[in-house]
Amino acid sequence: MKRKIQLMIIDYAIFFLSYLIALIFRFQNDFIEMQKYILPITVFPLVMVAVLYFNKIYDYVWRFATLKEIKPIIYSSFLGYIINFFIIEGLRRTFIPNFIIPITVGFITALLGSILIIFSRVWWFSKHKKDTGNNINNNKKILIIGAGDAGVELLEEFIKHPSFGKVIGFLDDDESKIGRKIRDVEILGKTSEVMNFVEKYNINEVIIAIPSATSDQLKRIIDYVDTKKVRLKTLPGIFEILNNKISLGFIRDVNIEDLLGRKEVKVNFDEIEYYITDNKILVTGAGGSIGSEICRQVAALKPQELLILGRGENSIFHISKELKEKFPDLKIIEIIGDVTDNFRMEQIFKKFKPDVVFHAAAHKHVPLMEKNPTEAFRVNVYGTYILAKNSIDYNVKRFIYISTDKAINPTSIMGTSKRFGEIIIRALSKNSNTKFGIVRFGNVLGSRGSVIPIFQEQIRKGGPVTVTDPRMKRYFMTIPEAVALVLQAGSFANNGEVFVLNMGEPVLIDKLAREMIRLSGYIPDQDIKIVYTGIRPGEKLYEELFLDSEEFIKTDNERIYILKSNDILDLNQLNNLVDNIISCVKEKDFDKLNELIEKYIPEGTSKIKRDIAY
Known part of the structure; x- marks a missing residue:
């Protein structure tokens, strides 16, 4: 406050001096004529400083000033000139008949005063630059x-x-x-x-x-x-x-994300802000790769509250800490809970009443879910049903389900479980006021469990780098770009549509490994060997984003497509499916689960393998 008062006194003196100069400029040596207009010399600068104060000019830190901070001085000065004109004219007509200021004198005072104030700020900025010049690192x-x-x-x-x-x-x-x-x-x-x-x-x-x-x-x-x-x-x-x-x-x-992942991605932030800003947003799996990035991008759009839900307390702690540092004014609510715990989820929806839900919580590791199929169905299927059902019951406006390209013609239990999640969302969306949307996309660069961190660790240890098959291809996009498209797709969501992200051209995993080795300063097959290990259970050589029977419609965003609707379960069929899955998970009935897979996803080739499942 002391600094503000000092600047206000300086600016008052500048406008006082500017008024005297304006009188001299207007009347030159005619001092007798000047005396007629000397009375406003105290009021005019006072009004000018008051206008500068109310326009928050004194809140700026002037040593970091740019043109953005200088422009408001000019606007404020001319606003002060207009206000002065009305004040002085009012005083002349009511109380002080000889309280007069020529229009030219007022104009010159405002113009000259603003120029001198800007000069004083520039001088201060230059002085500060000069003082810190001794710290310049001339070596870099x-x-x-x-x-x-x-x-x-x-x-x-x-x-x-x-x-x-x-x-x-x-x-x-x-x-x-x-x-x-x-x-x-x-x-x-x-x-x-x-x-x-x-x-x-x-x-x-x-x-x-x-x-x-x-x-x-x-x-x-x-x-x-x-x-x-x-x-x-x-x-x-x-x-x-x-x-x-x-x-x-x-x-x-x-890094490799820069060389493979940067796409020409454009989103309409106005459409995204429409359903995010000033709303309560719940993100499940908020500590994961996708969930945490959804939190970052949502936080930047100023929601009313951001509810971050996860099962692991450490990951929730870390994303909460990061968000609070970047967005100190945002209300963040940390929730530890399992999406398959219906009592806990109902408690959360009842207490916090979210407007929008982003469901990113899932088991996603393909080989591990081959060994733990009931966990894949419990979390990815039943957990999705619980969240979607509570969203309907507690009047959530919009629900976005994060799916995967592995749900298409699934060859893995993970992909199959995510496909069942899609079936559930589409069925529940039929007679609901909640706007549901499903977003399918491929691999994202740098997510936990993906090839990037695995290759980085192998290169750090000196190799070998293990690639399953030289023909294997995957779609790749950076996590921030994929999430930006998820948020955009969320604005299109209405009735359980499946949105598919255009991930660009698929990349050979072998090429990816070689690029990463080169970026690390080594020569592939010379400094660091590449070893082919063979395709793992449940893996595909090539990923797909559409079923052969599915048709897609273009949206306003060239990287987002909507799949045309096909058969959707009615609520009786859905309830029967969910009851069967819950029963199979509790009893570890692998045969019955395989029957359900064959019935509801006939185009898939995934089956629970008794010899490795437990």
Whole structure:
């Protein structure tokens, strides 16, 4: 508060001086005429400062000022001029007949005053820069690729924190930018010339500051950089940054997710905000890979409350801690519970009354579910039924079920159990006010239990890297991009539709392993061996997103399709199915479960294998 008062006194003095200068400018040496208009000299600056105060100009930290903070000074000054005109005119007509100010004097005072205030703030900013200049790390020289918004924000962060290094220049493929300057830092040339500038200026670090860059664009840029001579870093994809301001903490090494996962993904945030903002959102499996990312993206859209539900207390603790640090004003409610515990779930729905449910809790590890089939059915089928039923009973507006491409022509128990989850959601959606939606997609890069962390650990140990089959292909997308599309699909959800995400082209797992070995600085089959181990129980060589009998309709988003409806169970059939599954799970009746699979999912080839199941 002390600092605010000091600035207000300075600004009052500036407008006082500006008024005197305006009188001299208007009347020059005619001091007798000036005396007629001297009375408002105390009131005019006072009103101007009051307007600046109510427009929160004194709340800014001026050593970090940008053009955004300077513009409101100009607006406030001219608003103050207009208010002054009415106040002085009112005083003249009611109390003080000789309380007069010429229009030109008031205008010049407002204009000159705002210019001098801006100058004082710029002087303060420059002084602070000069004082911190001694801390500049002259040993670390940085080149930024991308002179767009992200690159400029990154430059500003380096200016504010000079101890992290000095930005020598930008590179950008937009020829109209080359040769121009941003914050006195020159755009030196094109991306293809990166190594010329690295050698010319002894650059230590090159940073790719293009969050919207696709995998192909990143590969092209990376091909230009000799990582033996300079360190290469990048900003994460646009959906990892979301609405957050770019900071130095976002900078990281280029990884396999950048080379394989960045798609041209666009979503309509207005449509997503419509059902997220100011609503109570429940996320199940909130500590998992997909669930935690749903929490991050939902939190950025300002829900009324975010309910994070999981069975493992450690994972819930960690995502809660992260969210509270990033979104300190958000109300977060941590819930430990099992989705198959109907009493617990009903208690939660009754107490918190969520508006939207994202159901991401599931057993997803294919080989483990082959050995534990009743667990797959208990959690992925019965747990889904409990959540969906409670959502209907407690008037949830929207329910989004996270499914998988492994539910199509399922060859695994995990895929089969997720397919039963889809059948349940579609049946319950028929006569419900809750808007249900099902989202199917393939593998996401970096999720727990996926090949990426497994390969990383194998490479760290020196190999070998194990690939099941050289022909095996999988769809891949980064977790943030997949979740952004899940949120978009949620806005389309209405009557149990199945939404399928276009994951791009499938990737050979063998190629993925070789790319990861190269990124780690090794040569495949020379420094680190690749060993083929054979397909595991329940695995497919190729993943599918549609059944042969299913047709799809395009949505407004080119990466999201809606499957045309086929046969849906009525409620009697559904209740009979759920009762049978519960009974089979309790009694570990594998034969009956196999009969149910054959009856309801005839196109699948999955069966519980008695020799490995328990």
